[in-house]
Amino acid sequence: MISTLPVRGWRLAGLMVLAGAFSALSLPPVCALFVLPLGLLVLYRASEDAASWKQAALCGFLFGMGFHTAGLYWLTNAILTRIHQFWWVIPFAAPGVALIIAPLMAVPAVLCRLVPAGWRRILMFAGSWTVVDMARVLIFSGFPWNPLGSDLELPGSIGNALIQPASILGVDGLTLALVLASLALFRGRVAVLSVLVCSVLWLGGGYWRLATVAPLPISNPRAVLVQGNVSENEIINRQQSVENFRRYLRLTAQGTQKARLMGDDRPVVVIWPESGFPGLLDEDELARQVIAHAAGGASAMIGSDREENGHWYNSLELVDQDGKITSIYDKSRLVPFGEYQPWIIPFNVLPGVLTPGPGLKTWDLPDIGRVGPMVCYEIIFSGSVVARHDRPDWLVTISNDAWFGNSAGPRQHLATGRLRAVEEGLPVVFANNTGISAIYDAVGRETVRLGWGRADVIVSDIPSPLSPTIFSRYGRAIPLSLSILCVLLSFWPTVRRKRERVVMRQKG
Template structure:
């Protein structure tokens, strides 16, 4: 197999450029929901060989960029669906949706393609490639409000028991540490029989650790509430034009009453909390006394967490608000991480394409409330940020994120979004409730195991007990410093002097 790491690619020029785009798109099949893991090592091998063969560092950078364009355009193809919901206004943006976002983040993949040429061929070059890939990929949180979507570590989120086992090391390494392990393993398997056997042994150890952790987990003695999650399944066109607002509100109220009644018929007397998704209330909840009274009556005394817009001093917020048994607002959380090009317009565009912009909230918080317990609220996009979903020094007992993925249709988008909630549960050791307008809604325990689900496009109520939290994980204590430190270690190790290694093998030109 080592021949694949040393032989020259059989194409050149524009054919090689096209191959890089195709290799990136092929590697994207390893992402959720497909999770075709075999495509990642094959795609990365093509990029690695092209980077080594390039006549100069500029050529290596170009190949990395083209690979990134293929990878991110394929992985984010569903962004086009969001434009199609308002195609009469933004028809001209349709061809640029996913390629446009890819154009911004694809250059990051050029970095490992260039830096690996700084060290001699062999193991040190593989270490440099893997370490620099992970380090710059972690840097995506610094682009605008951050865009860390689809890290390679999410490839291991295979549905079912196998995925549960494979993602357990994220409790120590985080998703970025999983990315580092996958990149190194993907290139190492082509370095000969011994290297392939080493990767196989590492994979078996990895799986063993996953099984051991799942069998050894001891939840904390905390009883979280029972959630009545309402998935109204309101089409995005109706949310935008407000023509069916009254009927949609009645639907949510009716389903809430049904769900609360269902919760009361369950065996114990655990307190309940009602959860509506992002855009669940079609107005300004904090300004509508009558609507809050109706919600409180339907909830039968249970607190209700409702997604709603909010306006204050000419600033608009995307919020999660708690309505108590008296119909009053008991708590408000304003979304603090906004979606670039969706909820605000980055400076990179000199012209306006958004009908309105939102204001970010002050940041993460933990609510401690009767019948709700200690909960960390989030809205939609915020769940994708590894290591940044829990308020500092105030750890909750469960996390809730409300979302509206109707924008993206029945595509990979909602499933990739859901996968981020599963990964955050493992990283933090906290149960996650993912409430989505059109689905997919789900409950995860602190090990990332799914305990309840409502599929895409279903109009229904999901009633389920929220699992107890686990003790804080290693990652919960130290966060992204762990994968970043490992990445830097790989980079430094790549520069470690080796006996008999000719300097001529360094090909930075």
């Protein structure tokens, strides 16, 4: 490698921001995977050439600002829905979130300087990068959005094959492998050849798993996904609540009729997204009766707000054929700055806050089987989407991504569901108000999709689950252990140094 970068001072600072933003193009939905090695090389070289650890940390921070600001640009759309209240926040939406998590990228930039250049420095950089990236779950209620491992979620069969190792390594293990491979490409011909061979084996192993994995003999229900396409402004001002409710009822009736015409006796479950019901469903018996009638005897999962003893919850409620609520799941991981106000802000910026629920659970019901319910944000947490010791047969997450407009946000959100399916070996049902709604089978293949901005309904059988994956058994301990191993190996003395020490002792 060349030992210096051709820029210094403010030009270097600008280069680091641009390199981070350029690297964000590797994320879904663009998935320009080839840009990541180039972006990481700029950061790695700048870290090596920095005059001090402080300068290296600044390079890492600026790279992180560029990466996360570009990757989360769509957060600005959420502010636009309440621009009359939060107009002053618009310039700070994406950069503000980036400001909180970007310092983590300074860690590998500093730590890689502790070991000699070469493979040991690459091991330190990749291992420490993955460890601190995993630590994002500890910031407030957690924000592990856009890990580099999601870069492998290319569209189609190639992406399906590339993400199969997540069944063992999880998305964080994919991050570790991707950082190692990206930097290894610049270590000479042998290293490039090694990366190519490993990539072929990786891809081949993915295709082999897709062709040979066998689902369990479990029949999951037929899902009726209702996508009402209600804008966020309509949800907030509620001026068209009645018409929106009627739209959902109309689509529900159409979907359940279609499901019955498909034949067989497979149970049917209707699924409305987050904020699907424009009120408090548990307090509105008439609305529940109307929903039950539209569902034609099928159970219905409905997203609704809920109030209990002065506390407000974002909930998924199950309405049976008699219009009674038989199960309730309250969202347990809340969105910082969206559903609750972190302690770092000394003044109130939210019109109201929610209360987190008690945690993940599994519903075991005669009509819909064993299902793990989630609401929106919770699907992004690798290794934390299934109730411990109570594995379901399928996962459902309801969401309202109308906040983020027709941008990368909803597509990045959907991509997290694809990886959770592979990690857990469970089908994932993703019901979204404005789209994208979809179903993934237990190896992450998309079986059905309803695109952005459409008011429609899709009907599809939920695929069967697989046996528990290695990742589902051991979780994030696997990528964490591998990352720590890389860090420890970076301190291992080279063979040449060992020989030099032996020679010195003999001469002495």
